[in-house]
Amino acid sequence: MIYTSLYPARGGSTKSGKHQVVNIILFDTEVRNRLLPFTHTRPVADIRCGILTMRERWERFLEATTSSTLTLPHLQEVFPQNTTNDNLYINGAVFANPTIVSAVTALKTGDVLAKGDMIIAFRTVSALNSVEELPTTGTIQYDGDAYALQNVWDIFANNGNAIRGDYKLLTYNKTSAHIPAGVTVTGAENLYIEEGAIINAGCIINASTGPVYIGKDAEILEGCMLRGPIALCEHAVIKMGAKVYADTTIGPGCKVGGEMSNVVYFANSNKGHDGYLGNAIIGEWCNLGADTNCSNLKNNYDEVKIWDEHINKSVKTGLTFCGLIMGDHSKCGINTMFNTGTVVGVSANIFGAGFPEKFIPSFCWGGAEGMTTYSFDRAMETAGRMMARRNKQLSPAERNMYQYIFNKTTSQRDLFAK
Numbered sequence: 001m002i003y004t005s006l007y008p009a010r011g012g013s014t015k016s017g018k019h020q021v022v023n024i025i026l027f028d029t030e031v032r033n034r035l036l037p038f039t040h041t042r043p044v045a046d047i048r049c050g051i052l053t054m055r056e057r058w059e060r061f062l063e064a065t066t067s068s069t070l071t072l073p074h075l076q077e078v079f080p081q082n083t084t085n086d087n088l089y090i091n092g093a094v095f096a097n098p099t100i101v102s103a104v105t106a107l108k109t110g111d112v113l114a115k116g117d118m119i120i121a122f123r124t125v126s127a128l129n130s131v132e133e134l135p136t137t138g139t140i141q142y143d144g145d146a147y148a149l150q151n152v153w154d155i156f157a158n159n160g161n162a163i164r165g166d167y168k169l170l171t172y173n174k175t176s177a178h179i180p181a182g183v184t185v186t187g188a189e190n191l192y193i194e195e196g197a198i199i200n201a202g203c204i205i206n207a208s209t210g211p212v213y214i215g216k217d218a219e220i221l222e223g224c225m226l227r228g229p230i231a232l233c234e235h236a237v238i239k240m241g242a243k244v245y246a247d248t249t250i251g252p253g254c255k256v257g258g259e260m261s262n263v264v265y266f267a268n269s270n271k272g273h274d275g276y277l278g279n280a281i282i283g284e285w286c287n288l289g290a291d292t293n294c295s296n297l298k299n300n301y302d303e304v305k306i307w308d309e310h311i312n313k314s315v316k317t318g319l320t321f322c323g324l325i326m327g328d329h330s331k332c333g334i335n336t337m338f339n340t341g342t343v344v345g346v347s348a349n350i351f352g353a354g355f356p357e358k359f360i361p362s363f364c365w366g367g368a369e370g371m372t373t374y375s376f377d378r379a380m381e382t383a384g385r386m387m388a389r390r391n392k393q394l395s396p397a398e399r400n401m402y403q404y405i406f407n408k409t410t411s412q413r414d415l416f417a418k
Contacts, residue, residue: 022123023084024067026055026092028131029119032072033310034151035093037327037345038266038283040362040405043071043079045092048251048266049155050162051170051213051231054092060169061096062105070128074404077397083127089134090121093148097165103142114138115146152325153306153317155281156264160210160247163229167192167211190228194218197232210246236265239272251284253390261296262321266328268390280323285386289334289351296323296340304341307359309412317341327362329383336367345412346405347379361412362405373413376406 026045033039038047045055045067052060059067069079070089090104103113104121112122112135120142122135149155170192177193179185182201187208193199196217203224205212210229214220218232221240231249238244239257250256253268260271261278269282273290280294297320298304304322305314326344333351344350345362354368365374380399387393394402 022086022088023082024058024062024064025070025081025083025087025089026058026067027070027089027128027134028072028092029134031093031148031150034308035149035155036152036309037325037343037362038152038155038281040346041075041283041328041401043069043075043092044149045069046079047149047155048249048264049095049149049159051166051215051233051249052162054095054149057166057169058090058096061098061101070131070134072131074401078395078401081127085125086123087125087127088121088123089128091119091148093150094118094120095147095149095162095165097147099144100142100146103140103144107140111140112138113140113142115142118146118148120146151317152281153319153322156247156262156279157319159249159262159264160229163213163231163247163249164211166231167213167229170213187228194234215252233267245278263323268387268392278323279319279321281325283326283328283330283346285329285383286326287331287386289332289336291334292332292336292338294324294338294342296321298340306341307343309343309345309359309361309409312412329379329386330360331382345409347374347383347402349374349379349382357416359416361416362409364413364416371413371416373410376403379406 028044032044046053068082070081071079107113107123109123109125113120119135180199183199184204185191186206190207190211193214194216197214198219200222202222203220206227209227212228213231215232215234218236220238223241224238226244227246229246230244233252235253236250237255242257243259245261247262248260249264251265251267254265256271258274259276263277263280265282266284268284269286271288275292277294278296304317304319306317308315322341324338324342327346329347330344331349336350337355339355339358342358344360348360348364350356350367352367352369356367363374363379364371366372384394
C-alpha cells in the first residue's frame, strides 16, 4: 500500500514539542517475517525508509539520544535491550509522525495503544524477555492514521513520501549551505545542503518535483543529474555523470553511479559504475559490479511476484514495477543481469552470464549456470575486508548472528542448488 502522506499536516513545526522521555524500546512483531532478507540482520526499527531509519525517526521526534530493541534471540546480542522501571515499548514498523507521537507520549503505565489489531506502543514498569510476551490487544484505540511497514516492497514504495516528511523534520528552522557556482538548480527552496557537502560543477538538480537533501560531507561529482525527492546521506557519493530519478535514498557511506530510480540503499554499499537499477532495495555492505542491470518491469506489464522465503512461495506485490531486493553483504560481478522482482539473501556472491534465479538464498555462490554454498569462513573474510575499507570490523556477536543465518538457510540452499 502506498500512502499519500506519512506525516499529517499539523501546522507550524513538524517537531512534537518537548516530551518527558522514558526508556524507549523498539520491538519487532511478526511483520519482520515479511521484511526478509533485511530482517535477517537487523530489527525492523533499523530499516531505512526515507532519509532516516525507523529508529532514527522515533528518536528525533521523541528528542531521545538513544533507544534499545526487543527482537529475536539471534539478533538480541547485536541489538541489546536496555530496561528500567519505566519502559515505553514502540512498534519499530510504525512511522513516527507528530500526531502519533503525541498519543504515544501520553501513555500511562499499563496503557496499550493500538490501531485495530496492530499494537503501536505500550508503557510498563516490567521488562519483557521475548517478543512472545508482547500484548495482543489494546486498551486505547488510536483514531488517527497509523502507517507501518507491512511488506518488503513497502520500503521503496513509500520512500518518496518518507523523504518528504523527513526533509521537513530535519530542515525545520535551519538554513541550507549555499549552492555552489556552476550548479544548476530548479526549485532551490526545496534543496537543503548540510555542512561539508560538496556539489561539483556541471550538476543539474531539479528540486521542484520534490525535496533534495544533501547530507553532511556527502559529495556529488561532476555532471550528475538529480530529480527529487532524493536523499543523499552523510558521507555518500554520487559518481560522475550519474542520473538519479525521484524517490531514491542513497544511505550513509554509499557510492553510486549509472542510472537509478526509486532505489533505497541502506548504508555502505556500492554501485559505482554504469547500469540500471529501479524500484529496488540494497542492504548494507553490498557491491554491484560494473554494468549490472536490473529489470523492474515485466515484458507483458503484468503484476510482479516475488519470493517470500518465510513461507517458501511466490507472493503478489500488487505492483507493476519491482526490481532487485538484495540483503546485506551480497555481491555481484560485472555485467550481471537480474530479472524483475529478484530477491537475493544475505552474503551471496553472484556472477556469470544469463539471468540467475529470481530467489537466491543466503550464502549462495554462483549464477545462472549453477549455485553452490558460499563457505561461511570465506564469506566472513570477504565481509571483513570490505568493512575494513570503511574502518569497521565484525564484532563476535555479529559473526554469531551470521553463523545463525548460515545454519538456518541451509535447507533453502539445498532446495535451490543446481
